[in-house]
Amino acid sequence: MISVTSKSRYAVVALSELSRFGDRPMPVKEIAERRAIPDQFLEQLFSTLRRAGLLTSHRGSKGGYTLARPPEEITVLEVVQALDGKVGQEADEAGGIWAEGVGALRSVFAEATIAPRTAGFAASWSTQDSSSRRKSGVTTFIGRSTTSIRS
Numbered sequence: 331m332i333s334v335t336s337k338s339r340y341a342v343v344a345l346s347e348l349s350r351f352g353d354r355p356m357p358v359k360e361i362a363e364r365r366a367i368p369d370q371f372l373e374q375l376f377s378t379l380r381r382a383g384l385l386t387s388h389r390g391s392k393g394g395y396t397l398a399r400p401p402e403e404i405t406v407l408e409v410v411q412a413l414d415g416k417v418g419q420e421a422d423e424a425g426g427i428w429a430e431g432v433g434a435l436r437s438v439f440a441e442a443t444i445a446p447r448t449a450g451f452a453a454s455w456s457t458q459d460s461s462s463r464r465k466s467g468v469t470t471f472i473g474r475s476t477t478s479i480r481s
Contacts, residue, residue, distance in 0.1 A: 334417065338410040340367050341375045345384070345409060345444040349401035355394035375413065382412035401446070407439035 344361050358376055362369035376395055379385045384404055385395045397404060410417055417439065418432030 333414065334410055335414050337375055337413045340365075340372070341379060341409050341413055342406055342444060343367070344372055344375070345379070345397065345401070345404065346446055348385075348395060349397060349444055350446060351396075353396055355388040355392060355396050357394040360394070379409070379412055382408075384408060384412060397444075401444045404444045405440050406442040406444065407436060409444065410439060 343365050344367060347361050347365055348356055358373045359369045361367070362372045376385055376387075380387055380395070384398055386398050387393070387395055407417070417436055418428075421428035421432040
């Protein structure tokens with residue numbers, strides 16, 4: 331099975347948003363508001379991403395988070411694997427076409443970065459779209475829903 335949770339999708343969107351502010355620390359609450367992501371949920375994701383070395387936290391009244399490296403150097407694969415573990419490990423073990431499919435997915439994720447110009451899918455995920463998902467109750471399942479391909 332190949333599984334990428336909504337945690338990863340939200341994280342890529344949030345990191346892409348954060349990359350727009352360069353070296354200026356951004357509070358989680360501001361990023362969460364801009365992308366209509368629950369702020370406590372985003373704080374949990376950012377804490378994990380900080381421990382993985384993708385984010386740097388800054389304390390104080392002008393505190394928040396910055397990217398640990400330039401956005402062009404942070405791949406979608408790094409974000410996904412920091413939050414969801416190794417992509418498609420079970421498919422690797424199955425071999426054959428399953429391993430090839432996982433390899434292709436990893437390749438795409440490894441080539442895409444969180445930089446706004448390469449993360450067009452993240453940057454194009456508008457606040458309006460996010461707000462309508464929140465109103466429909468979809469955000470109550472954040473972190474539990476997955477995009478899966480089952481063998």
